[in-house]
Amino acid sequence: MSLDPTNAxxxxxxxxxxxxxxxWWEQGAGAAATDEFVSLRSDFYxxxxxxxxDENHVFGIAGPDGxxxxxxxxxxxSALIDPDFVEKFYRHPGFRDKAHEAVVPPEHILxxxxxxxxxxxxxxxxxxxxxxxxxxxxxCHSGSETTxxxxxxxxxxxxxxxxxxGQRVDxxxxxxxxxxxxxxxxxxxxxxxxxxxxxxxxxxxLTSTDADELATVSxxxxxxxxxxxxxxxxxxxxxxxxxxxSASKARAAFAEAxxxxxxxxxxxxxxxxxxxxxxxxTDLRRELxxxxxxGGFVGLRLAAAGVLTGDQLAPVLRGxxxxxxxxxxxxxxxxxxxxxxERGPELGAVEEPAGLERLCALVAAEHPxxxxxxxxxxxLFDIDRRTLRRKYFGVLSKLYALAxxxxxxxxRPRSVRVYLRDPGIANAFMNRDLNGVxxxxxxxxxxxxxxxxxxxxxxxxxxxxxxHDPKRGVVKFWNGSxxxxxxxxxxxxxxxxxxxxxxxxxxxxIDQRNQPGGFAAxxxxxxxxxxxxxxxxxxxxxxxxxxxxDIRKRRDYVTNDYxxxxxxxxxxxxxxxFGVMLTTDHGDSTAPVTVHESDGAARPIVxxxxxxxxxxx
Numbered sequence: 001m002s003l004d005p006t007n008a009x010x011x012x013x014x015x016x017x018x019x020x021x022x023x024w025w026e027q028g029a030g031a032a033a034t035d036e037f038v039s040l041r042s043d044f045y046x047x048x049x050x051x052x053x054d055e056n057h058v059f060g061i062a063g064p065d066g067x068x069x070x071x072x073x074x075x076x077x078s079a080l081i082d083p084d085f086v087e088k089f090y091r092h093p094g095f096r097d098k099a100h101e102a103v104v105p106p107e108h109i110l111x112x113x114x115x116x117x118x119x120x121x122x123x124x125x126x127x128x129x130x131x132x133x134x135x136x137x138x139x140c141h142s143g144s145e146t147t148x149x150x151x152x153x154x155x156x157x158x159x160x161x162x163x164x165x166g167q168r169v170d171x172x173x174x175x176x177x178x179x180x181x182x183x184x185x186x187x188x189x190x191x192x193x194x195x196x197x198x199x200x201x202x203x204x205x206l207t208s209t210d211a212d213e214l215a216t217v218s219x220x221x222x223x224x225x226x227x228x229x230x231x232x233x234x235x236x237x238x239x240x241x242x243x244x245x246s247a248s249k250a251r252a253a254f255a256e257a258x259x260x261x262x263x264x265x266x267x268x269x270x271x272x273x274x275x276x277x278x279x280x281x282t283d284l285r286r287e288l289x290x291x292x293x294x295g296g297f298v299g300l301r302l303a304a305a306g307v308l309t310g311d312q313l314a315p316v317l318r319g320x321x322x323x324x325x326x327x328x329x330x331x332x333x334x335x336x337x338x339x340x341x342e343r344g345p346e347l348g349a350v351e352e353p354a355g356l357e358r359l360c361a362l363v364a365a366e367h368p369x370x371x372x373x374x375x376x377x378x379x380l381f382d383i384d385r386r387t388l389r390r391k392y393f394g395v396l397s398k399l400y401a402l403a404x405x406x407x408x409x410x411x412r413p414r415s416v417r418v419y420l421r422d423p424g425i426a427n428a429f430m431n432r433d434l435n436g437v438x439x440x441x442x443x444x445x446x447x448x449x450x451x452x453x454x455x456x457x458x459x460x461x462x463x464x465x466x467x468h469d470p471k472r473g474v475v476k477f478w479n480g481s482x483x484x485x486x487x488x489x490x491x492x493x494x495x496x497x498x499x500x501x502x503x504x505x506x507x508x509x510i511d512q513r514n515q516p517g518g519f520a521a522x523x524x525x526x527x528x529x530x531x532x533x534x535x536x537x538x539x540x541x542x543x544x545x546x547x548x549x550d551i552r553k554r555r556d557y558v559t560n561d562y563x564x565x566x567x568x569x570x571x572x573x574x575x576x577x578f579g580v581m582l583t584t585d586h587g588d589s590t591a592p593v594t595v596h597e598s599d600g601a602a603r604p605i606v607x608x609x610x611x612x613x614x615x616x617x
Contacts, residue, residue: 011130013119014112018131021113024081024106025139031106032082033074038309039237040089041068041227042247043220044075049095051076051150051186052102056216057179058187058201062194063220064399065339066332068300069190072220073111073152076188080150081106092241107139108149115158124159125174132178151178152188157196157346172200179214192343193398194219195544202547221400222296222422223303224456225288225614231299231308232287235278245277250616255464258491259563261577263595263604270593270612281586284611292448293317293437295424297332318435325434333428339399348395355381359392360402363420364429367447370484371407371415371477394543401425405454408476408488408495409534417477421455423448450500453582453610454487457498459617461489468550468557469493470536470571471564478530483521486582493564495534495573497525498580506581506596506607513600522579527602531573538569578604582613 007013024031043061051059063069078085083103090096112131114120120127132151140149159171178185191197194217201215226247230236236244253269256262274281290313294302302308307316307323315321337357344353359381378385383392389404396402402420407413420426426448427437438445457475465472471490478485478497487498499522501509509519538554539546546554551569558566563574579601586592587609594607 008122011127014127014131015134028106029082032078034078034085039230058215060189060197060217066335067222110135111152113154115155121159148184148186150186156191172204176204195398225291228291233279239278245273258577263578263606267593267595271591288611292423295422298424301328329428344395347398348391361429364426369447369450371417390543397542406476408478409530419451419454456614456617457487468553470554480521480524482516483518485521493562493574495576500582502584510600526579534573535570581607582610
């Protein structure tokens with residue numbers, strides 16, 4: 001028997017597996033995963049809302065391996081075919097009605113896991129076309145002229161690596177043709193990084209006369225603190241929205257305060273949201289300690305095992321539960337390391353992907369909470385500075401694994417801050433006893449707290465800034481003459497300096513403002529014109545050169561209503577509206593967020609306990 005190439009070219013490998021991948025074609029809504037989940041991450045609600053309300057035809061989800069993208073897709077499919085899923089998870093009557101209206105017949109869903117077998121990766125564009133034709137001929141035919149169909153392609157990275165001739169699978173052109181052929185098709189794509197989705201989609205012809213763009217890409221990161229709290233406290237999801245902390249209202253108040261400089265209005269809004277909260281600050285502080293111990297990767301595995309909700313977590317952490325927490329921790333680490341080795345070369349031509357693991361392990365072991373000299377890192381890894389920045393930092397940033405924080409207002413910085421984005425992975429690298437992580441070493445606790453605050457500040461920057469803002473996702477640190485400021489994100493062109501002060505209050509710190517330290521640096525920044533010479537480039541992001549289209553869109557954006565200024569290809573910061581002091585204490589039970597104005601600072605300082613600040617995202 002000879003090899004028959006038509007099996008790939010005509011899509012037989014994929015077509016013969018479609019019924020296994022799509023059990024709802026035969027079982028209907030009974031195949032939905034509605035009863036398998038007790039809580040949903042906020043990523044789901046954002047994606048589902050976009051898919052059923054936006055005009056886009058292509059929705060990309062980018063996120064590292066092991067964070068639940070496939071579970072998110074199963075939830076999405078359930079929401080699209082099962083009215084009971086909508087009733088179970090939607091509390092707001094208005095959008096619940098929209099979600100019910102968006103339910104489609106189960107045979108209008110096509111799910112293809114591209115990494116399931118190498119056979120369906122051969123001649124992938126041809127197989128996809130054949131599979132979609134089979135799907136629409138034999139299944140998706142009832143009301144197809146008006147009812148949308150959803151074609152879900154899970155793990156596009158499985159078909160994007162270059163072949164021996166350095167070419168890449170042109171899936172985006174195939175996708176553009178499929179969108180043009182049938183306007184009722186909606187595509188949902190997943191990949192390990194947005195760099196696998198955005199450039200191909202940007203070059204494909206995915207535009208029409210009705211919209212400038214028909215594709216959007218969102219990032220899905222390891223489970224954040226708010227999602228962790230959702231699993232721990234079911235009432236955060238089941239209580240009416242008016243009686244819960246509203247992250248969207250809190251973010252809107254933050255954005256407004258950045259624009260107007262009215263810090264008091266921000267504090268009032270945050271305190272109002274805290275007052276509305278159904279879970280006390282004391283309970284949330286306790287769960288923040290658990291989150292610093294477990295993190296998102298391990299937390300997701302515990303949620304899947306059913307021990308994150310309810311009273312089972314504490315015994316598991318103490319080693320008294322039925323689940324071996326150390327085994328779960330190490331499985332998460334093994335998957336994380338595998339991702340670095342397998343995905344790293346795909347994203348940045350890293351000659352030695354093991355170096356990515358070593359850098360993450362080094363940060364976990366040394367847990368630096370202040371800046372590190374570039375020469376220290378280049379000497380340790382025997383690489384030059386360009387390789388460190390573009391390949392190590394660049395690739396790890398794309399994988400949302402580790403991120404550098406550049407030095408503010410320094411064109412040739414000698415140091416950098418380095419953060420592992422997920423605290424559970426840092427603990428797993430060192431095989432730390434999860435029952436006593438935070439009490440054993442104050443330096444470890446500080447490093448874990450700062451890594452979580454950095455991670456959530458980056459997320460906040462992405463949420464509040466326009467997609468074409470060149471400072472979006474940029475969080476730097478500042479090395480003043482009397483100390484360092486931990487985080488300086490930029491919002492619509494204005495920097496907001498943030499100092500992590502642990503349990504010290506503003507009044508005591510102002511009394512000691514002449515002593516060297518981070519708070520003195522915060523005052524120095526607010527009283528200086530450091531922002532006047534700080535700039536970010538229009539043509540680079542995460543150490544990569546932007547496309548001409550993106551550069552044009554960035555330029556158009558910053559020339560309009562923007563607090564920064566444009567000079568050639570560089571965008572300068574505007575003035576800071578206020579400073580922020582993040583603390584680990586509870587704060588006043590009725591008004592934990594306070595505003596302080598004194599002779600020591602030219603602008604207000606907002607004191608925000610970190611358990612409140614982390615809930616903004």
